[in-house]
Amino acid sequence: MVPLSWFLVLGAALFCIGVYGVLSRRNAIGILMGVELILNAVNINLIAFWRYRTPDHLTGLVFAVFVMAIAAAEAAVGLALIIAIYRTRNTVIVEDVDLLKM
Amino acid sequence: MDFPILTLITFVPLLGSLIVLCMPKEKERLIKQFSIAVSFIPLILSILLWVNLEKGGGIQFEELVAWIPAIRVNYHVGADGLSVPLIFLTALLTTLSLFYSSFTIKNRVKEFFFLFLLLEMGMFGVFVSLDFVLFYVFWEIGLVPMYFLIGVWGGPRREYAAIKFFIYTLVGSVAMLLAIIGIYLNTGTFDIIQAAAMRPFVENFTLGALAFWAIFLAFAIKVPMFPFHTWLPDAHVEAPTAGSVILAGILLKLGCYGFFRVLLPMFPEQFHRFAPIIAVLAVISIVYGAMVSMAQWDLKKLIAYSSVSHMGYVMLGLAAAAFAIGSKDMLTSQAIAMNGAVFQMFNHGIITGALFFLVGVIYERAHTRDLKAFGGLASKVPYYYGIMLVAGLASLGLPGLAGFWGEFFVFRGTFAIAPVYAAVGVIGIVFTAAYILWKVIQHVFLGPFNEKWANLTDMETYEKITLWPLVIFMVLFGLYPPLIVDTINAAMTRLLSGL
Amino acid sequence: MSLPQILFLVVGVITLGAAVAVVTSRNVLHSAFLLALTFFGVAVLYVLLDTPYLAAAQVLVYIGAISVLIIFAIMLSRKVAAPDLVQRNSQWLLSLIVAVLLFGVLAYLTLQTAWPAAKQALGVDAIGGLGEAFVGTYALPFEVVSVVLLVALVGAIIIARER
């Protein structure tokens, strides 16, 4: 039997790797990948908790599915944005995209 | 009185301001006339209120409706001999200010009158509220229109002044809010009268002291007391004339009123303990304010600082009364001191209000307030000179005019309780005479005529109409003080015997 | 050590290793492929958690759609995928420390807690229950998600469209 805590530690590790990716990549696509990792980590947690703690209620499972759906949508929009930015500014380096600071 | 007179007084201006908001911007005449007409309603009602007030009858004209039942907040209003003169003063000064402004305000007329009526509601609200939350809400409501009045229609440094005023007052308000919550947690009610009756801090003096100082800060800033006064000269100088009048005439009274309505009944022990500190601050305010006034060369700033001095009398009377809490044989002196303090509040409203109007009158013409720039105007503008002289003399406490009685009673009451404070405070009287007569009267009106002002015109009819009511009150209350002291005394005696 | 445990450890190591490579690789295209590997590892974990349905969805959605999408995006912005480009920004070290610390805290908290060791028996039919939940209790969120997906689709097209 795999203990619950293993899944949790693995989820945490995946999450932190994702965080690192989001924080350290210069490339917008790289950041997006980090985000995907984070979402996966979340999903692992959701399902692990569902399976070990409340197998009778499907809430965790349902939310995992939702997360997947949202991740898909997010990836689609995010990548579209990246493409759009790339077209207008010819870069996907986020540091060059700092219109926020004016 | 079986109709909700206080509610009407409070919310008629709100209604008026909303209607003004709906009026088309171009119809300035209509807006002005309508606003003035609206402001007459509370004025008439407040006279009715005073006439129908039963002297010594405690809180009257009460209305009590549940507002937020979950935390027991009620819409609870009422008035007594303390608040009725102030309500009247508010109504009077607002009407006069609106009237005066209708001739002097040229830009953004609609916004001005809208804000002014909103401000009036806030001020009335504070004077009638008997519920902490309601009190606080109105207290804050008054802040916003004033901010805009200074910030939009003010002088060259208006933004600085407005922000300073706002932040200063807000700091106090936050402290007060915390204290109010503290009181609520201790008593389970937001009702000012009930909470005071429960004496929430008898057992826990330290907690009470904390709450006391928090509320003290809020009110002392508003009064303003030394050393929380530095917002006042800026705000006054930059505010438009009507704004200065209301600021000096009413907004400062909100702070004093808070001391009487909230602080004294709620924290008698703490007030008694800390009375020496407050008395010292009051005496400093009196003497220091007067001396700083004497050093001014800007007419408006001079009068602004004189407010610090004059409000010091109010605080001295109050502190003296608190000094003697617990000694039963001092009731007469306490009552005299408090009567003087309240009377002084009223007087300061009409006198300083008049002085600010007068500053506005000359500023409209000369576009300067520099005392060195004038000289010998008495023959050129005799009417203006006469009115200014009366107001100035009332301000320096000349017997026979209203200002004297306030000072006399304050000093009389204080002297019996804490003679040293009174003796030091009396020095302020000499300096007041000096700055009014030397700085204001002499530099503006006397001496050789300054040819620069050869085209100066005397007061217009509208200016006369604005000032005469105030002059009449100065003389009336000066010659026959029982007219108002009867009302105040009954309320103060009742308040004191309850401590 | 039982079989699932060994399986977990192996898959876990592969997954994490792939994930680390994803965020550190200098070549974005490599990252994208490794990301697909990571997703696959996660899918295996789902199986270990008795949700083969979800594992299938993971493979379909993540590997089949998202990874491919990412790869396409990289292709479309070809220049950035150049291997010689520095992919780390200036705050990478701080980020690393933060990430490690965060992991430390999370792991510490997790291990501190006494979790029930064993799985309970799966009382309900997970897949069937899921289907019922989507049209029953969670009908509304489900519909909302479908709208979100639609909007994202339309939005992506509009954003990425050539003008």
Place this chain on the structure above:
Amino acid sequence: MTELYDWVRLIPLFPFLAFAIILLFTQRNQKLSTYLAWAGIGITWLLGWTIVFRAIGDKHVLEEGFRAPIFSIPTGRGLLELGFQVDALTTAMLFMVPFVCLMIFIYSKGYMHGDPRYSRFFAYISLFATGMLGLIVSDNLLLLYIFWEVMGLCSYLLIGFWYEKPSAMKAGLKAFITTRIGDVIMFLGMLLLYSVTGTLSFHEIFSEETLHFLKETTVWLPLVGTVSVAPVIAVLLFGGAVGKSAQFPLHVWLPDAMEGPTPVSALIHAATMVSAGVYLVARMFPIFALLPETASMSVVAFIGGFTALLAATIALAQDDIKRVLAYSTISQLGYMIAALGVGAYVAATFHLITHAFFKALLFLGSGSVIHGAGTQDMMEMGGLRKKMPITFWTFVAGMLALAGVPPFAGFWSKDEILAHAFEEFMHKGVMSWPFFVWLVLSLGALLTAFYMARQVFLTFYGEPRSHHMHAHESPKVMTYPLIALAVFAVFLGFVGVPEEFPVLGPLFGHNLFHHIVGHQYPATPLNWGVMGLSVLLALTGLFLGWLVYGRNPLKEGQPDPMTKLGPVYTLLRNKYYIDEFYSKFIVRPAVALATLLFRFDNSWVIDPFVNLVGKIGVWLSDLGRIFDLNIIDGIVNGVAAVTAWFGKILRLTQTGKAQNYLLVAILTVLLLLGLYLYLPM
């Protein structure tokens, strides 16, 4: 209003109405304004004298007083009652004040003729009369104080009446502020009295119980320790009198008050303002005399005697005709105060009344001279005797009265003071205040006679010492009041002839004045020696004056013989440099302190450190601010500046890069988590 005395309520009312109506409505119409003012004071005069002559025969009123309440102010559960009254002292004053005022009012029509603010002048003097009349009929100290201050205001307005002249404007301010200092001290005395006894009504203060209570009560004073309360009250109240009656050290305003129109000088110096101070001491005399051995009496005696001599010496060296009279007024007031200080209550009151008449006469006479000669400088006058005969003769009558030559009014009153002081001195020995008072006042009598002789000879004898002097007699409206006042200056003294005096004593009702005013005090016995000496001194003074100024009248360009006194003359002429002293050590430091405080309050306006904010940095500048006394506003602005500084620093964090923000967010989460773990729950 059944009793005649009830009408006392109306006494201050008529002039007040005249004041209000003139100021509000009839300013344009000079004639109407004049008649209104005349009517106001005239009706009051008639009413006043009706009451006076009724009261003189009414023992009950003289001894008990009659009170007419007006209104009362609630004080807690008690009441503060205000009202008017008629009693012995009021009666005496009521005889003098309205009449002298009326004379001055009539005279003013001539003197002020052609002034651009003619009507306003009448309004102001009507208010002035209101103040004085109200003061003498007040039945309590508070009301007295109110009218007292009203007079202070009027003195300000009237002394500075020609405010275009900077000197007049300054003199008005000086008068107001100087007396105000005295008033504040008096105010404190009043507060103390009120606090101790709980009443301000004369009737209640002077009741047996209250006086007894005051005798027993003590008060703790800083530096002094525990003392009886009565002398403290007395000395404080005396402060007011010192200011109003221009006693040393607050006498400086009065000579400057000569800047006002001459009728005002007459009004201030004779009938009203300065008498008020003496009146106050006389009114509160029971408190002063309650513990005669304490400071209360000696302070009064010393200040009075000292002032009498000081002012008399200054008067010797003045050239301005009105200034001489001004200092003589100060000196004579010193006589009255000193008299009160040795307990000569009746004599002081008597001198107050007689002095009012002949001093009003002298001032109006000098006004007539100024009106005719067009100058105030005696050195330019001379030989006016023939051109202004009526003025001359009436002036001489006043001069002789002031010098104390029998049988003029001043002789009797001055002699009574000296006799009383001598009597007390005989009781108490040489080392006592009465001896000091007697000595000083006798010396003062000599000086008085001398400077008055000097004035008369310089003004009226010899030849004019200025070419552009075209003197003429004043119009009748001015000379008639002079004659009326001269009659009183000559004959009024007889009402106070000592009872023992042969022939005159019995003839004038056995010292009628004493019977009216001093029923509770024993009469001062006649003392031929003192009387002889005072006559001798007066005559010597006059003779000396004739010797120096009369025998060989001064020619044009010839210096005043007084200059031979050298440095003494310079000292006297500059009034002992007291003005300069005050200006340097009191006025200027006060103004400087005010300015300093303003800087303290407001230095951010001029504060150069504000400019350094940007350059050196906000922290450093804040430090500077604290050093630069800017403690108060600095904190407020400092908070803002610190906020701005933080803002500047924090602005760096606002990179616009989402990753930065995220990093910070996560760091924060981490921090919170760490805290959560670290802190025990």
